[in-house]
Amino acid sequence: xxxxxxxxxxxxxxxxxxxxxxxxxxxxxxxxxxxxxxxxxxxxxxxxxxxxxxxxxxxxxxxxxxxxxxxxxxxxxxxxxxxxxxxxxxxxxxxxxxxxxxxxxxxxxxxxxxxxxxxxxxxxxxxxxxxxxxxx
Amino acid sequence: xxxxxxxxxxxxxxxxxxxxxxxxxxxxxxxxxxxxxxxxxxxxxxxxxxxxxxxxxxxxxxxxxxxxxxxxxxxxxxxxxxxxxxxxxxxxxxxxxxxxxxxxxxxxxxxxxxxxxxxxxxxxxxxxxxxxxxxx
Numbered sequence: 001x002x003x004x005x006x007x008x009x010x011x012x013x014x015x016x017x018x019x020x021x022x023x024x025x026x027x028x029x030x031x032x033x034x035x036x037x038x039x040x041x042x043x044x045x046x047x048x049x050x051x052x053x054x055x056x057x058x059x060x061x062x063x064x065x066x067x068x069x070x071x072x073x074x075x076x077x078x079x080x081x082x083x084x085x086x087x088x089x090x091x092x093x094x095x096x097x098x099x100x101x102x103x104x105x106x107x108x109x110x111x112x113x114x115x116x117x118x119x120x121x122x123x124x125x126x127x128x129x130x131x132x133x134x135x136x
Numbered sequence: 137x138x139x140x141x142x143x144x145x146x147x148x149x150x151x152x153x154x155x156x157x158x159x160x161x162x163x164x165x166x167x168x169x170x171x172x173x174x175x176x177x178x179x180x181x182x183x184x185x186x187x188x189x190x191x192x193x194x195x196x197x198x199x200x201x202x203x204x205x206x207x208x209x210x211x212x213x214x215x216x217x218x219x220x221x222x223x224x225x226x227x228x229x230x231x232x233x234x235x236x237x238x239x240x241x242x243x244x245x246x247x248x249x250x251x252x253x254x255x256x257x258x259x260x261x262x263x264x265x266x267x268x269x270x271x272x
Contacts, residue, residue, distance in 0.1 A: 036207070036219075038243060038263045071172070072259065074212045074247065081210045081217040083172075083247055083259055107174060108261050109245035111210065111219055123208065123219055125244050127174045128265035 004114050005073050008080050011119060012068050019060050021053040028052060033121035035113070039128045062099065063088025071107075080112045086126075090135060097135045106130045140250050141209050144216050147255060148204050155196050157189040164188060169257030171249070175264045198235065199224025207243075216248045222262075226271055233271045242266045 001009075007027065014023040032052050037043045042055050060066060066088030074081040087105045090097075108126030112119050143163065150159040168188050173179045178191050196202060202224030210217040223241045226233075244262030248255050 036243065038266055072215070072247065074210050074215045074217045076210045076212055079208070079210045081245070081247070083245075083261075107172065109217070109219075109247070111208065111217070111245070125219075125261050125263050127261050128263060129268050130174055130264070132265050132268075 002075055003117060004075055004080050004112075007114070007117060008073070008082060008112050008119070009070065012070070012082070012084075015056055016060070017067050019056070019064065021056050024049050024053050024056065027119055029115050029118045029120040032119070033113070035121055035123040037122070037124045039126070040124070062090055062092045062094045062097075063104065064091065065089050078114045080114065081109060082112065083107075083109045094135070100135060102134070104131055104134045138211055139253060140211055140216050140248075143250070143253060144209070144218060144248050144255070145206065148206070148218070148220075151192060152196070153203050155192070155200065157192050160185050160189050160192065163255055165251050165254045165256040168255070169249070171257055171259040173258070173260045175262070176260070198226055198228045198230045198233075199240065200227065201225050214250045216250065217245060218248065219243075219245045230271070236271060238270070240267055240270045 011027040014020045028049055030049060032047045034040060034042050034045055066086065068084045068086050071083040071085060085107045087103055090100045090102055090104050093099050106127045108124060111123040113121045147163040150156045151163060164185055166185060168183045170176060170178050170181055204220045204222050207219040207221060221243045223239055226236045226238055226240050229235050242263045244260060247259040249257045
């Protein structure tokens with residue numbers, strides 16, 4: 001496996017699955033760019049690592065046991081595309097949605113942009129309608 | 137540009153943008169597998185080329201002027217990931233949705249699986265909620 005793929009796997013595992021927000025310090029560049037991520041409150045923004053940690057904490061709060069499972073990875077140049085499934089138990093209310101206590105699932109593709117051995121941003125699409133239909 | 141990327145660009149242009157369904161004969165393998173495509177009526181199915189042509193015709197009918205614009209392509213081995221934006225004017229009713237005459241936009245990532253110089257299937261996620269919010 002390439003270094004970039006191994007870094008992305010570690011990052012998704014530690015930061016997004018296990019919620020170790022301080023691990024962002026070793027995985028991300030000082031400025032992280034969200035190139036495209038419809039529905040994400042930070043879509044289009046450039047974030048400091050501290051702001052990115054807040055994004056992780058806020059995103060994970062409704063689903064603290066969330067898990068990304070990687071289906072496939074495709075790497076070329078500085079980009080690593082990751083196709084994934086996701087599941088999490090909806091235990092904390094989101095704006096407009098009361099927690100159901102039920103497991104929610106979805107899927108998506110994230111294209112990570114590498115800068116050396118760090119991740120500098122992403123372009124992402126997720127199946128938001130799938131989530132919407134499960135939480136409403 | 138690699139052969140595979142050129143084939144995928146040609147395929148998206150001729151089949152999905154211009155609606156030349158018979159061009160499927162030269163782009164696709166005899167059986168086409170939809171590995172993952174939530175919300176697509178053919179999700180998970182293996183289609184003959186004739187069945188695939190029906191899928192193209194039915195999918196394009198509500199938005200006959202639809203255009204995919206490619207943002208980026210990432211190729212490794214037999215896979216080509218394509219991140220895209222899409223737009224189309226909603227002129228023909230869909231089940232449950234009356235045509236609005238308005239332009240609808242969305243985005244997605246499609247991972248195409250190559251078999252030699254033909255496409256044998258895909259894994260795709262699109263921003264369905266974005267479409268849902270524009271057509272309801």
